[in-house]
Amino acid sequence: MCATMSKKKKSDKPEHSGVPDIESARGISGVESAKDWFRARDIEEIECLVPDQGGVARGKIMPVSKFLASPVMNLPLSIFYQCITGEYPAYDGLVDAVEADTDMFMQPDWSTLTAVPWAMDPTAQVIHDAMTRDGRPVEQAPRQVLRRVRELYRKKGWQPVVAPEIEFYLVEPNTDPDYPLKPPIGRSGRPELGRQGYSISAVNEFDALFEDIYKYSEHQGLEIDTLIHEDGVAQMEINLRHGDPLELADQVFLFKRTIREASLQHKIYATFMAKPMSGEPGSALHIHQSIVDAESGQNIFSDPETGGPTPLFFSFLAGQQKYLPAIMCMLAPYVNSYRRLTRDSMAPINVQWGYDNRTAGLRVPPSGPDARRVENRVPSSDANPYLAIAASLAAGYLGMTEELEATSPIESDAKNRDFELPQSLLEAVAEMDESEEIRQVMGSSFVTAYAAIKRQEYETFMKVISPWEREHLLLNV
Incomplete structure (x- = not known):
C-alpha cells in the first residue's frame, strides 16, 4: 500500500570511494564497452548471478580479468531443479539433460551491470540468462518464463x-x-x-x-x-x-x-x-x-x-x-x-x-x-x-x-x-x-x-x- 507519510530519498551521494555509479554502466552492450568501465573504477571482482526457482542468487564470483576473457560461462542445468533446502527432486520423467548433469551456459545481460556497494573491495555484479548449448533460452529459468x-x-x-x-x-x-x-x-x-x-x-x-x-x-x-x-x-x-x-x-x-x-x-x-x-x-x-x-x-x-x-x-x-x-x-x-x-x-x-x-x-x-x-x-x-x-x-x-x-x-x-x-x-x-x-x-x-x-x-x-x-x-x- 502507499502512504502519504513516507521517508524521502536523500539526494546526497554515498561516501563509498571506488564504487561505480549506475549511470556510468548504461549503454554497455558487450565486453569491449565494459572494459573501460571496469578499469576506470578499479573493479577487481565480479559476481555473475542467475536467479533460481526460489529467487536465490546462484552463480560464480571471479576476477574481472577472467570474466572479460570469457563472459559466457557454464553452470549445471540442475540449479533450476534445486529446492530451497538444497535438495533435488527425483529426475525421473523430467529432463534427460538434468539426469546427465549437463551444463547450461550463462550469458550476461549487460543492462543489469551494477556495483556491489557493500563489498569490501570494488566489486560489480551482473545478472545472467541461462542458455542451452545450441543457443536457446533454458525454459525452466525464471527470467525466461517472464520473458x-x-x-x-x-x-x-x-x-x-x-x-x-x-x-x-x-x-x-x-x-x-x-x-x-x-x-x-x-x-x-x-x-x-x-x-x-x-x-x-x-x-x-x-x-x-x-x-x-x-x-x-x-x-x-x-x-x-x-x-x-x-x-x-x-x-x-x-x-x-x-x-x-x-x-x-x-x-x-x-x-x-x-x-x-x-x-x-x-x-x-x-x-x-x-x-x-x-x-x-x-x-x-x-x-x-x-x-x-x-x-x-x-x-x-x-x-x-x-x-x-x-x-x-x-x-x-x-x-x-x-x-x-x-x-x-x-x-x-x-x-x-x-x-x-x-x-x-x-x-x-x-x-x-x-x-x-x-x-x-x-x-x-x-x-x-x-x-x-x-x-x-x-x-x-x-x-x-x-x-x-x-x-x-x-x-x-x-x-x-x-x-x-x-x-x-x-x-x-x-x-x-x-x-x-x-x-x-x-x-x-x-x-x-x-x-x-x-x-x-x-x-x-x-x-x-x-x-x-x-x-x-x-x-x-x-x-x-x-x-x-x-x-x-x-x-x-
Missing part, C-alpha cells in the same frame, strides 16, 4: 507495466531455528512492542540502516518510491516505481539482496518470510499491473474518449479471478506462505475484486484513466519476483484472450466470504500441474520442473516435528 509471458503480450501489441510493493520484517539475529523470532533493538535501545503502522518515529528507530539501504540502492540504480512502516512489529514496506516487468523483477531480486546485506551490517536480520512471527501480519509482494498499447502508449484499460474502463480491463480482472488458484504455488511458494493466508489476517483468501477494497484479493486503486490498474494482493514476499509477476500477467493475458467476464465488484469485507484459493502448498501445486492453459502460457517443461521442486520441499517439511505437535500431542494423545 515468455511478456512476448505473448508484445505479439498482441500490448506492453505490460508493473509496480511491486515489498513487505519485510526486521528481526533480532537468530541462529537457532527452534526459537521464535523477536523484533530488533532500535536506536532508543528498546525493541518495538506494539504495532506502529505508518509511524515515522518507528522507521526512525532504524535510520542508520535505511540510510545505507538508500545509499546502496542509489549506487545500483534501484529507485525507491516510498518507505513506510507496515502494521506488524518492525515490519516495513518499500514501494518501487512502475516499469517493464523484467526490469522490475530484476530490481526486486537485487533489492532483497541489498536489504539483507545492509541489515547484516547493522547486526539485524531482514526476512522476507511470508509469516515469520505468530500473531503478526504476514508480508506480501503486491503487484500493480496495467497494460498499454505498444504504439500509442495508451492505457488499454481505459477508453480514450470516455475515460471509463474498457472490456479488456474487466477481462484482465476475470483472468486473474479464474486462474489465481492455478498460479497460487508461484505466488505462495512455501508451506509457510499459507500461514499468511488466513481469515483472521489482512491477507486475501478469495478471488474477489473491488474498488479501493484492501480486503479483496484484487484491488483497483483510485486513479485517473491513464493510471487505471489492478493490484494483485495475493502474492507473499517470499515469492520469486520473476515467477510471481509472470504468473500474474499470464492470468490477465488469458482473461483478455479468452474474453472472460469478471464478477461484480465487492464493496463489503471480502474476508467474510468463503475461501476460493488453495489452502495448502500441495493443493496449489495440483491446481497448477493440471492447468493446460498455464502450461501453454508459461511453458510445460517449467511447470513440470516447478511442481517437482515444490512436492520435494513439502516432503522435506513433513520430516520436521513442530513445537505445536510436541506441545499438544506429546502427553495428551
Whole structure:
C-alpha cells in the first residue's frame, strides 16, 4: 500500500570511494564497452548471478580479468531443479539433460551491470540468462518464463507495466531455528512492542540502516518510491516505481539482496518470510499491473474518449479471478506462505475484486484513466519476483484472450466470504500441474520442473516435528 507519510530519498551521494555509479554502466552492450568501465573504477571482482526457482542468487564470483576473457560461462542445468533446502527432486520423467548433469551456459545481460556497494573491495555484479548449448533460452529459468509471458503480450501489441510493493520484517539475529523470532533493538535501545503502522518515529528507530539501504540502492540504480512502516512489529514496506516487468523483477531480486546485506551490517536480520512471527501480519509482494498499447502508449484499460474502463480491463480482472488458484504455488511458494493466508489476517483468501477494497484479493486503486490498474494482493514476499509477476500477467493475458467476464465488484469485507484459493502448498501445486492453459502460457517443461521442486520441499517439511505437535500431542494423545 502507499502512504502519504513516507521517508524521502536523500539526494546526497554515498561516501563509498571506488564504487561505480549506475549511470556510468548504461549503454554497455558487450565486453569491449565494459572494459573501460571496469578499469576506470578499479573493479577487481565480479559476481555473475542467475536467479533460481526460489529467487536465490546462484552463480560464480571471479576476477574481472577472467570474466572479460570469457563472459559466457557454464553452470549445471540442475540449479533450476534445486529446492530451497538444497535438495533435488527425483529426475525421473523430467529432463534427460538434468539426469546427465549437463551444463547450461550463462550469458550476461549487460543492462543489469551494477556495483556491489557493500563489498569490501570494488566489486560489480551482473545478472545472467541461462542458455542451452545450441543457443536457446533454458525454459525452466525464471527470467525466461517472464520473458515468455511478456512476448505473448508484445505479439498482441500490448506492453505490460508493473509496480511491486515489498513487505519485510526486521528481526533480532537468530541462529537457532527452534526459537521464535523477536523484533530488533532500535536506536532508543528498546525493541518495538506494539504495532506502529505508518509511524515515522518507528522507521526512525532504524535510520542508520535505511540510510545505507538508500545509499546502496542509489549506487545500483534501484529507485525507491516510498518507505513506510507496515502494521506488524518492525515490519516495513518499500514501494518501487512502475516499469517493464523484467526490469522490475530484476530490481526486486537485487533489492532483497541489498536489504539483507545492509541489515547484516547493522547486526539485524531482514526476512522476507511470508509469516515469520505468530500473531503478526504476514508480508506480501503486491503487484500493480496495467497494460498499454505498444504504439500509442495508451492505457488499454481505459477508453480514450470516455475515460471509463474498457472490456479488456474487466477481462484482465476475470483472468486473474479464474486462474489465481492455478498460479497460487508461484505466488505462495512455501508451506509457510499459507500461514499468511488466513481469515483472521489482512491477507486475501478469495478471488474477489473491488474498488479501493484492501480486503479483496484484487484491488483497483483510485486513479485517473491513464493510471487505471489492478493490484494483485495475493502474492507473499517470499515469492520469486520473476515467477510471481509472470504468473500474474499470464492470468490477465488469458482473461483478455479468452474474453472472460469478471464478477461484480465487492464493496463489503471480502474476508467474510468463503475461501476460493488453495489452502495448502500441495493443493496449489495440483491446481497448477493440471492447468493446460498455464502450461501453454508459461511453458510445460517449467511447470513440470516447478511442481517437482515444490512436492520435494513439502516432503522435506513433513520430516520436521513442530513445537505445536510436541506441545499438544506429546502427553495428551
